Amino acid sequence: MIKNTKVNAAILIIGNEILSGRTQDTNTMSIALWLNSIGVKVNEVRVIPDIESTIINTVNHLRQINDYVFTTGGIGPTHDDITAQSISKAFKLEYEIHKEAFKILEDYYKVGEFNEGRQKMVWMPRNANLILNPTSGAPGFNVENVFCLPGVPSILKSMLGGLKNRIVGGNPILSHTISLRTVESEIAKSLTDVQDNNKDLEIGSYPFFQAGKLGVSIVLRSEDQSKINKCSKEILKFIEEKKIKVVDR
Amino acid sequence: MIKNTKVNAAILIIGNEILSGRTQDTNTMSIALWLNSIGVKVNEVRVIPDIESTIINTVNHLRQINDYVFTTGGIGPTHDDITAQSISKAFKLEYEIHKEAFKILEDYYKVGEFNEGRQKMVWMPRNANLILNPTSGAPGFNVENVFCLPGVPSILKSMLGGLKNRIVGGNPILSHTISLRTVESEIAKSLTDVQDNNKDLEIGSYPFFQAGKLGVSIVLRSEDQSKINKCSKEILKFIEEKKIKVVDR
Numbered sequence: 258m259i260k261n262t263k264v265n266a267a268i269l270i271i272g273n274e275i276l277s278g279r280t281q282d283t284n285t286m287s288i289a290l291w292l293n294s295i296g297v298k299v300n301e302v303r304v305i306p307d308i309e310s311t312i313i314n315t316v317n318h319l320r321q322i323n324d325y326v327f328t329t330g331g332i333g334p335t336h337d338d339i340t341a342q343s344i345s346k347a348f349k350l351e352y353e354i355h356k357e358a359f360k361i362l363e364d365y366y367k368v369g370e371f372n373e374g375r376q377k378m379v380w381m382p383r384n385a386n387l388i389l390n391p392t393s394g395a396p397g398f399n400v401e402n403v404f405c406l407p408g409v410p411s412i413l414k415s416m417l418g419g420l421k422n423r424i425v426g427g428n429p430i431l432s433h434t435i436s437l438r439t440v441e442s443e444i445a446k447s448l449t450d451v452q453d454n455n456k457d458l459e460i461g462s463y464p465f466f467q468a469g470k471l472g473v474s475i476v477l478r479s480e481d482q483s484k485i486n487k488c489s490k491e492i493l494k495f496i497e498e499k500k501i502k503v504v505d506r
Numbered sequence: 507m508i509k510n511t512k513v514n515a516a517i518l519i520i521g522n523e524i525l526s527g528r529t530q531d532t533n534t535m536s537i538a539l540w541l542n543s544i545g546v547k548v549n550e551v552r553v554i555p556d557i558e559s560t561i562i563n564t565v566n567h568l569r570q571i572n573d574y575v576f577t578t579g580g581i582g583p584t585h586d587d588i589t590a591q592s593i594s595k596a597f598k599l600e601y602e603i604h605k606e607a608f609k610i611l612e613d614y615y616k617v618g619e620f621n622e623g624r625q626k627m628v629w630m631p632r633n634a635n636l637i638l639n640p641t642s643g644a645p646g647f648n649v650e651n652v653f654c655l656p657g658v659p660s661i662l663k664s665m666l667g668g669l670k671n672r673i674v675g676g677n678p679i680l681s682h683t684i685s686l687r688t689v690e691s692e693i694a695k696s697l698t699d700v701q702d703n704n705k706d707l708e709i710g711s712y713p714f715f716q717a718g719k720l721g722v723s724i725v726l727r728s729e730d731q732s733k734i735n736k737c738s739k740e741i742l743k744f745i746e747e748k749k750i751k752v753v754d755r
Contacts, residue, residue, distance in 0.1 A: 273710055276548045277681070278538030279725065280712070282531070285553070289527030299525045302553035304534070307710075334691040335711040336698040374691030409713060432526070442583040442623030449585040461522055461556075462584040463529070464658060476528060 262427035266325040270304040284329045296426030312343035330408030334374040345382040355381040365394035428480040438502040447495040455488045511676035515574040519553040533578045545675030561592035579657030583623040594631040604630040614643035677729040687751040696744040704737045
């Protein structure tokens with residue numbers, strides 16, 4: 258029996274370095290894969306600059322229309338790290354020293370190393386809930402449904418596991434991939450028919466080029482394994498009729 | 507003499523495969539780097555699903571507030587490729603066979619290979635301007651300030667060059683990077699002072715971890731080289747005072 262609970266999220270990447278093309282974002286993929294695994298569907302991703310009013314307006318919009326919002330970036334020690342301050346304003350909360358975070362970083366650094374720059378990282382919205390950082394000490398935080406994570410990919414990844422019990426997901430989103438030695442145009446018509454016949458299942462078609470050969474991966478996504486099985490059967494039927502080689506399934 | 511012309515753009519990535527974490531987007535970086543080189547600043551990136559109403563609403567919003575909008579994805583032959591149809595609706599234009607595109611693909615494919623699936627790729631908004639595709643034949647298109655490109659990164663990249671004369675950029679955005687053997691917290695205070703002293707220049711601070719060593723890259727961005735030079739001097743001054751090693755500049 259599949260419960261019909263849909264839980265969704267938006268990801269908000271904060272950082273001029275992504276918009277300028279200097280840095281390749283990989284946090285979207287890490288967060289999206291993790292959310293999928295706990296039954297949360299990503300509705301939307303936005304990348305915005307380090308501008309306070311833009312952060313405030315975007316967060317306030319996204320948190321109204323999504324169950325969860327995950328931000329990345331802007332919680333370090335430098336002048337361009339303005340996420341915590343902006344979130345405080347978005348929620349109309351005091352921006353102040355978080356005592357628990359202060360204690361964590363005071364313990365983390367050697368005597369004399371917990372300098373002014375590092376102390377900036379314990380300024381947060383009043384009563385924010387901390388997200389522990391097993392890699393580099395400085396915690397992230399959440400206020401209501403907005404979870405603020407760092408921009409450095411390895412640190413971000415190490416923090417996701419600790420969040421699991423704080424995110425209430427729906428049914429995990431299952432997927433099945435059928436990879437074929439063909440081109441999209443050969444299967445487009447048949448695939449449309451299968452999609453029309455399976456309206457509540459998501460069918461994606463993605464061309465690939467691997468080891469010098471063209472192929473297409475068909476990806477089926479649903480919360481319901483039986484729907485994936487039924488759809489998969491229909492696809493394999495027309496694939497067999499067309500004498501297309503299945504590379505992987 | 508620097509003209510004060512700001513030209514900006516939004517990038518709209520259309521595709522469930524990015525939102526699910528299945529596929530790593532790299533098109534944002536390719537487009538952003540290219541736009542920077544011709545003096546166009548990326549204000550915002552959004553990733554949205556293959557849902558017609560979402561595409562229509564997002565395109566209609568972004569094209570009003572940006573000089574240019576670049577979409578990627580959804581212009582292939584399969585049922586989940588709905589960008590051209592959605593753009594037609596966004597602009598209230600007929601969605602119809604584009605004669606020039608038809609001619610291009612008829613010539614591109616061998617006799618008998620220009621099948622129904624491939625013919626879907628010549629359906630476009632009425633009077634769309636084609637964007638030629640030197641890699642795989644099927645063109646992209648633009649309507650007014652909205653430019654629609656494919657999702658496959660290598661094909662997309664090959665099409666950007668041909669757009670150059672159709673995008674009117676402002677002054678190229680110049681950047682200069684100073685890489686240091688330090689951590690952000692050591693330079694945070696001094697960097698804030700330099701930013702306060704150079705308000706119309708963008709200073710980014712990005713930690714890195716390379717060959718086992720921590721470092722920070724400071725990135726200065728402006729249309730005005732003299733401002734970058736002035737700011738760079740101020741940074742190198744405090745770096746020298748702090749006896750921090752410069753790795754690269």
